[in-house]
Amino acid sequence: MTTARRWPRTTGLIAGVLWLLTAWMPALAAPADATSDRDVIIGVLAFRGEENALSRWTPTAAYLSTRIPECRFEVRPYTLRGLRNAVASGEVDFVLTNPGDYVELEAAYGITRLVTLRNLRAGHPYTVFGAVIITRADRRDIRTLSDLQGKSFMAVSRSAFGGFQLAWREMKEAGVDPFSDLSRLVFAGFPQDDIVFAVRDGQVDAGTVRTDILERLAKEGKIRLSDFRVLNAQTTLGFPFRHSTRLYPEWPFARTEHTPDRLAQRVAVALLTMPEDHPAAVAGRYAGWTVPLDYHRVHELFQELGIGPYHHELTLALLWSTYWHWLVVGTLLMLTMAAVTAHVLKLNRKLDQTNRSLEEEFRERRRAEAQMRKLSTALEQSADLVMITDRQGVIEYVNPAFELTTGYSRVECIGQKPSILKSGQLPEETYRHMWSTILDGGVFTDVFINRRKDGSLYYEEKSVTPLKNEQQEVTYFVSTGKDITDRVRTEERAREHEAQIAHASRVSTAGELATALAHELNQPLAAIVNYAKGGIRRLRSGASQPDQLQSALDAIAQQGERSGEIIRRLRRFLSKRDLKYVTTDINRVVREAVQLASLDARQKRVRLETHLAPGLPPVTGDSIQLEQVVVNLVRNSIDALTGKTDGLVTVTTRLSASGEVEVCVDDTGPGLPPGGVDHLFDAFFTTKAEGMGMGLSISRSIITAHGGRLTASARQNGGAHFSFTLPTAPGEKIA
Amino acid sequence: MTAEAHIYIVDDDSAVRESLRWLLESAGHAVEAFDSARDFLRSYSDDSPGCLLLDVRMPGMSGLELQETLKDRGVDTPIIIITGHGDVPMAVQAMKAGAVEFIEKPFNDQVLLDRIQQCVELDRRRRQDTAARSDITDRSARLTPREREVLDAVVAGKPNKIIADELNISIKTVEIHRARGMTKMEAGSLAELVTLWIQGGLKSGEPPVSP
Numbered sequence: 001m002t003t004a005r006r007w008p009r010t011t012g013l014i015a016g017v018l019w020l021l022t023a024w025m026p027a028l029a030a031p032a033d034a035t036s037d038r039d040v041i042i043g044v045l046a047f048r049g050e051e052n053a054l055s056r057w058t059p060t061a062a063y064l065s066t067r068i069p070e071c072r073f074e075v076r077p078y079t080l081r082g083l084r085n086a087v088a089s090g091e092v093d094f095v096l097t098n099p100g101d102y103v104e105l106e107a108a109y110g111i112t113r114l115v116t117l118r119n120l121r122a123g124h125p126y127t128v129f130g131a132v133i134i135t136r137a138d139r140r141d142i143r144t145l146s147d148l149q150g151k152s153f154m155a156v157s158r159s160a161f162g163g164f165q166l167a168w169r170e171m172k173e174a175g176v177d178p179f180s181d182l183s184r185l186v187f188a189g190f191p192q193d194d195i196v197f198a199v200r201d202g203q204v205d206a207g208t209v210r211t212d213i214l215e216r217l218a219k220e221g222k223i224r225l226s227d228f229r230v231l232n233a234q235t236t237l238g239f240p241f242r243h244s245t246r247l248y249p250e251w252p253f254a255r256t257e258h259t260p261d262r263l264a265q266r267v268a269v270a271l272l273t274m275p276e277d278h279p280a281a282v283a284g285r286y287a288g289w290t291v292p293l294d295y296h297r298v299h300e301l302f303q304e305l306g307i308g309p310y311h312h313e314l315t316l317a318l319l320w321s322t323y324w325h326w327l328v329v330g331t332l333l334m335l336t337m338a339a340v341t342a343h344v345l346k347l348n349r350k351l352d353q354t355n356r357s358l359e360e361e362f363r364e365r366r367r368a369e370a371q372m373r374k375l376s377t378a379l380e381q382s383a384d385l386v387m388i389t390d391r392q393g394v395i396e397y398v399n400p401a402f403e404l405t406t407g408y409s410r411v412e413c414i415g416q417k418p419s420i421l422k423s424g425q426l427p428e429e430t431y432r433h434m435w436s437t438i439l440d441g442g443v444f445t446d447v448f449i450n451r452r453k454d455g456s457l458y459y460e461e462k463s464v465t466p467l468k469n470e471q472q473e474v475t476y477f478v479s480t481g482k483d484i485t486d487r488v489r490t491e492e493r494a495r496e497h498e499a500q501i502a503h504a505s506r507v508s509t510a511g512e513l514a515t516a517l518a519h520e521l522n523q524p525l526a527a528i529v530n531y532a533k534g535g536i537r538r539l540r541s542g543a544s545q546p547d548q549l550q551s552a553l554d555a556i557a558q559q560g561e562r563s564g565e566i567i568r569r570l571r572r573f574l575s576k577r578d579l580k581y582v583t584t585d586i587n588r589v590v591r592e593a594v595q596l597a598s599l600d601a602r603q604k605r606v607r608l609e610t611h612l613a614p615g616l617p618p619v620t621g622d623s624i625q626l627e628q629v630v631v632n633l634v635r636n637s638i639d640a641l642t643g644k645t646d647g648l649v650t651v652t653t654r655l656s657a658s659g660e661v662e663v664c665v666d667d668t669g670p671g672l673p674p675g676g677v678d679h680l681f682d683a684f685f686t687t688k689a690e691g692m693g694m695g696l697s698i699s700r701s702i703i704t705a706h707g708g709r710l711t712a713s714a715r716q717n718g719g720a721h722f723s724f725t726l727p728t729a730p731g732e733k734i735a
Numbered sequence: 736m737t738a739e740a741h742i743y744i745v746d747d748d749s750a751v752r753e754s755l756r757w758l759l760e761s762a763g764h765a766v767e768a769f770d771s772a773r774d775f776l777r778s779y780s781d782d783s784p785g786c787l788l789l790d791v792r793m794p795g796m797s798g799l800e801l802q803e804t805l806k807d808r809g810v811d812t813p814i815i816i817i818t819g820h821g822d823v824p825m826a827v828q829a830m831k832a833g834a835v836e837f838i839e840k841p842f843n844d845q846v847l848l849d850r851i852q853q854c855v856e857l858d859r860r861r862r863q864d865t866a867a868r869s870d871i872t873d874r875s876a877r878l879t880p881r882e883r884e885v886l887d888a889v890v891a892g893k894p895n896k897i898i899a900d901e902l903n904i905s906i907k908t909v910e911i912h913r914a915r916g917m918t919k920m921e922a923g924s925l926a927e928l929v930t931l932w933i934q935g936g937l938k939s940g941e942p943p944v945s946p
Contacts, residue, residue: 519792519819523748526841530754533844534761541761552757559750605797 039072040064040263043092045101046077047156047163048191053077057096059280067270071263080159087111087256094267095254100161102252103298113252114268115289118276121212121241122219125276125287126250131166132214133231133244134199135206142206145174145232145244151205152184154195161298162210163192166245169301170232193217200227211241248301249293385460387479393417396476405460405483407453418479423457425449438466438477447484458485495579498701499625503576505698506628509635510574516599520566524559531556569596572624573631579622581706583729586653586661587612589623593630594651597638606638606647613654617728619661625702626726629710632695633665633722640669640720656725660708664723671714699724740855741785744768745775745801746817747793751840755788762848772796776804784862786813786854791825791837799829811861813854817842864934871935874920882916885909889916889925890932 042061046053054077061073078086080101086092087109095102095111105111118125135142142151148171155178156163164187168178178185184204188194192209196217199207217223225242232244239247253271255264271289274281281288379386379399385406386399398406398413406413406421413420426449437444445463452458462481466474510517531552538544573596594610601608619626634649641647649667656662696712703710703724710724742764746752749770756766765785769775772789773796787805789798796804798816805812816829816837829837836850878886881902888898895913899906922928931937 522819522840523751527748527750527754529841530751530758530844534754534758537758537761537844543761555750555754555757559754562750602792605792 038070039074040094041086041092042073042075042094042096043083043086044075044077044095045080045083045097046190047098047160050077052191056284059283063274063278063280064267064270068263068266080157084108090256090258093256093259093263095256096251097254098161098251099248099295099298100165100301101159102254103295103302106254106295110257111254112264113254113292113295114264115253115271115291116249116293117251117253118287118290119250120281120286122215124240126239127290127293128239128247128249129162130211130234130241130243130245130247131162131208132211132242133167133170133206133208134196134214134228135231136199136202137227137229139205139229142229142231145171145176148174148176148206148231149181150183152186153178153182154186154188154198154204154207156192156195156209157187157189160187161248163190163195164208165301165305165307166248167208169304170245172305174232193222196223196228206231208244211239211243211247215241246297248297249295252292252295253289382480383482385462385479385481385483387413387418389418389477389479391474391476393477405452405458406450412453421448421450423449423451425457434464438464439474441466441468441472441474447488448481458483459488460484495705498705499579502625502628502698502702503574505632505695506573506624509628509631509695510570512635513596513599516603517566517570519603520599521563524562524566527559528556528563531559573627575624579625581620581622583618584621584623584626586616586619586626586663586726587614589626590630590651590653590663592623593627594634596627597631597634600635600638601649604638604642604647606641606649608634608638609648609650611650611652613652616653616655616661619706619726620729621706621726626706629699629702629724630663630665632699633724636695636722637665637667637669637720640667644669658725660725660727662723662725664721666715666719666721668719671718672712672720739765739783740859741783742766742788742851742855743775743779743785744788745770745772745793745798746788746790747771748790751790758844758847759851762851764851772798772801772804775801779810781810781812784855784858786815786851786858788815788817788851791816791818791829799825802829813857815847815850815854868935871920871931871937874931875935875937877919878916879912882912882919885912886916886920886928886932887937889913890929 042057042064044053044057054075057075061075064073065071076086076092083092083095083097083101084105087095087105094114095105096117097105102111102113106113116127118127119129120126121129133145141147155167158164171178176182186198186204188198192213195207195209196214198204200223214223214225214228218225230242230244234243234245236243236247253267255267272291274288276287278288382399383401385402386397387395387402388397389395395413395416395418398408398410402413403409408420430446430448434444434446443463443465445461448460448462449457450460460481461484462479464477464479467476467478469475535544535549535552538549569592572592590610590612594608598608600606630651634651637649638647641649647668649665652664652666654662654664700710703726706726708724708726710722712720712722715721742759744752744755744759744766746755746768747770752768752770756768759766767778769778772793775787789801791798802814802816805814813836814829816825817840818825818837819840836854838847838850875883884902885898888901893901895906895909899909902909917923917928920928920931922931
């Protein structure tokens with residue numbers, strides 16, 4: 001409250017000082033009243049020659065003479081340098097020049113723009129213009145501004161605004177400094193038409209001219225537009241001419257410092273009210289005048305290029321001479337403010353002291369209240385399920401999210417125990433473990449399968465945190481959880497889906513193995529028949545000896561088992577059952593897989609070797625899916641070797657350096673398909689005539705689901721190397 | 736000539752190999768079994784009649800390749816190719832390359848034993864023919880050129896008078912050469928002489944060719 005009273009006083013004081021200053025300011029300006037009835041000189045930049053300038057602007061001067069009869073207006077054409085001198089010496093009263101020159105003269109001699117030209121180009125008035133950078137259309141080597149590096153270039157002059165500086169700015173931004181990066185920079189002066197011709201005739205590689213010159217020359221039949229290429233071509237809505245640069249305001253009509261205010265005013269009015277189609281406008285190829293445009297963009301250009309008014313070196317003396325009055329004012333202001341502030345501070349100090357302690361207390365209480373409100377709102381609005389129980393597990397609070405998910409209202413819950421949610425889907429062990437953890441003061445986190453009031457189940461990812469009082473005794477338990485039922489279901493569906501695909505792929509593999517399988521079953525069957533028939537013959541001929549017959553019968557039994565084993569292995573491989581992630585011996589998996597794949601190896605006359613590291617730690621996984629991966633990899637390698645003599649596939653198991661179990665399948669085939677490594681594991685990618693191209697893709701998703709990685713690489717001596725890793729199972733060793 | 740027949744089995748599947756041995760031995764054959772074509776080639780000699788049982792599909796040198804190798808070595812012991820399911824195209828190839836028989840697994844033992852018997856008989860007969868031919872060749876080598884000329888003409892069915900005219904010698908001389916020639920060839924009659932000529936592959940006017 002005291003602070004509020006303090007400020008108006010200060011503000012009032014500052015306002016006072018400012019008022020003083022503002023009142024004082026006009027004295028800084030130097031008004032000069034001039035007499036009427038005199039010759040008024042309009043200095044005009046003659047960029048297309050003196051005659052051209054005279055014929056163009058004399059009618060405008062005549063118009064002004066008519067509108068302001070006390071004065072005789074006269075046009076004087078100048079070059080850039082000439083105009084500067086004329087302004088410096090006070091020779092001219094008004095200046096009509098290009099924006100660049102204007103900005104320079106404005107900075108140097110304080111001329112001020114009154115109106116901006118509405119220039120007539122191709123029959124339409126435009127208040128902006130730019131420059132176009134051109135090269136011959138057949139110069140394939142020059143397509144962008146940066147291509148100008150090392151080329152010859154023609155422009156009007158260093159100080160020509162439309163005839164050079166606009167292009168300079170764009171070139172500089174493109175990284176080409178016209179003064180150091182070009183092979184030759186030619187300043188050809190006015191008229192700009194010559195630059196266009198020089199480019200066309202190949203005297204220079206490129207050049208720049210003001211916008212509309214190209215179009216005008218083409219209209220006059222002097223050039224063909226198709227002979228030129230416009231570099232850095234721009235498009236601007238409502239501006240029809242080819243241009244390579246930003247657009248800048250048209251020529252301003254400016255007064256000089258010594259031009260009388262009244263005269264300037266009357267000239268401005270006369271020009272602004274000139275009809276579009278006035279003979280003077282027609283002669284000057286323009287459509288009257290408009291309110292002065294912002295020449296800021298021109299300033300920017302000069303700033304960027306470090307030319308024009310920004311060319312000066314900054315010195316302290318220069319700063320002082322330019323800004324001394326502002327420095328004086330600033331210092332005064334600061335001193336005043338300091339005095340005022342000191343005064344006010346003194347007045348307030350006492351009040352502040354008395355108030356401070358009260359305020360502090362008040363603030364503290366407000367903060368605590370806000371904090372409480374924030375916390376309880378957070379609990380109430382949280383999307384997570386929150387439940388608070390006492391030390392005995394009796395529910396004292398549940399939040400709306402809890403009510404919504406479980407179907408139990410707060411009233412129904414309070415006084416109950418969380419066991420109302422028990423689904424019986426979790427082992428009692430889990431609950432025991434939870435209680436022992438939280439009673440010990442630890443945080444327990446797990447996924448719970450709970451039952452809603454309506455009997456349906458939901459999954460909750462839950463943390464139970466004990467709250468302690470100052471004596472470090474557990475007094476409450478806070479349970480926070482997320483209903484992850486949807487996520488779990490989605491994951492289950494995805495897993496089911498993947499298992500289905502994996503199964504389909506195994507069926508397909510078994511189909512491809514059918515021929516080899518029939519052959520493999522034939523072997524023991526043929527052996528059995530041979531033993532049996534031989535035995536019968538011996539019995540008939542009476543040449544039989546019991547011990548011989550017994551060994552034949554043993555062999556028969558053995559071969560029967562062998563056939564049974566082949567069928568068992570196949571049935572197992574084809575079985576369609578839920579995924580079972582259990583502790584698994586990888587070597588056993590590999591042996592089963594190699595047995596299956598060996599059918600193929602024998603059929604295709606490829607040698608198959610295994611090197612299994614003994615004593616590997618167990619992995620957690622689904623043995624059939626892992627077997628499927630090994631079968632896929634081995635068959636993939638066998639296929640790569642088909643038709644090759646002495647083909648060898650080696651399956652190795654080992655413990656990797658990072659402590660993971662690794663299974664490698666190496667072959668002596670042609671290696672990986674060129675550029676195929678990236679797509680090797682994509683579904684339907686195959687280099688084989690037969691097969692769906694699903695094997696490697698499915699293998700990779702199986703291994704990924706097991707928390708491992710499946711990779712492929714080319715072997716140094718040719719052939720391919722596939723390997724996958726699996727994290728080892730925590731805990732027990734395999735029996 | 737009277738050497739005991741040998742059956743050679745080449746199969747990389749030990750169960751099939753050993754059961755075949757058991758079966759063939761039950762039928763009274765002498766059996767030698769090998770688990771690869773290479774091993775077989777190392778110890779094989781074609782001294783005694785017999786036949787080969789080859790599994791068409793083996794790692795290393797296949798049944799077909801072994802067949803080729805034996806052919807190159809001039810061994811024409813009959814070959815029975817054992818094929819598995821679906822190997823028919825290979826079997827056809829084997830037959831074209833000169834295998835005598837092919838038999839599909841699992842096979843009827845009687846069929847197999849009959850085939851083996853036939854092959855052994857064939858081999859025996861071939862060996863006898865070869866032996867007979869070399870005997871006739873030996874005998875014909877003892878003929879003088881004139882005796883040979885005369886006998887060639889006799890076998891061609893020419894009467895002594897024509898032979899005498901053609902050779903520009905007397906009929907008497909023709910008869911002497913003919914009688915000596917018949918004795919050297921151990922032929923008791925003209926019919927026997929003609930048989931010998933055909934069996935021994937002797938052609939008129941050519942020197943004897945050794946097999």
